[in-house]
Amino acid sequence: MAHAAPSSRQMTMPRRRPDVFGPRVHLAVKVGLPVVLGLTYGYWAAAIRRDAGPITAWNVLFGVVTAVVFALVFAAVCALAPLLPRELHALCWFVFAGGGFGFLYSQSGASVLSSSGLGLVTGAAVYAMVFYRYYTHEDAAGRRIG
Template sequence: MATQAPTRQPARHPLSPQGLLELLERHHIPPHIVAVPLLLGILYGVYASYIARGGGPASFGQLALALISGALFALLLFALLRWQHRLMPELRAAAWGVLVGGSMGFMYSLTDHSVLLSSGIGLSFAVGTVIVTFYAFYTHAP
């Protein structure tokens, strides 16, 4: 009586799409918690480079600005999305305010305005974000 030989799954490379999905599943991370920060980080970096370019020719400095600012924004957003549920609603709202206010203040500073005006813009975005997220967290709390 012939039996079928067991088939082995080929080893997947850890950076292949299947390997990444297995890694996320192993660490209990939903894929959207990685996809959203990655997409927004790319958009943030591209827009930062666009603002810094100012209509002139592209340079390696602008490429470095785009890569660093986009990667940092994506990393901070991933960390906030991953661990925000462990925070109290007040701290969660403050964390969102710091992220949004800091990122908007940095973007405004790329337009060559004063540091005081950029800080004011960032602070106003931060206060608005804290108010909106604090309200949302308390009205949708279980």
């Protein structure tokens, strides 16, 4: 049995996914995710640096400062990276993930060379993953589809 061919209008208009969450949920995630991830990262960095020793005021201050810096950088990357083309978008996540991992690894007392090397490897893996994701979810002009 023959079927009608789709019209050209249907082929050029991408289907949009419905937004199932309201604006309040999006705002809560936009504010809450950097805070939660920053607190987790700051606690993790302070715990690595403490190395099972006593908790001191300097250790707590280090954790708080690390958490604030991580949260601010994460929020900045989340806000600015989507405005960039996919190559620079992936590069932003490369720098963020590689730097974050390298910093955490350096707190264990590892050498600068091994911390930098593992940060580069981690960043390269994140770059490949993020670039592939955005490359497969954009059209040739760089506009997001569906």
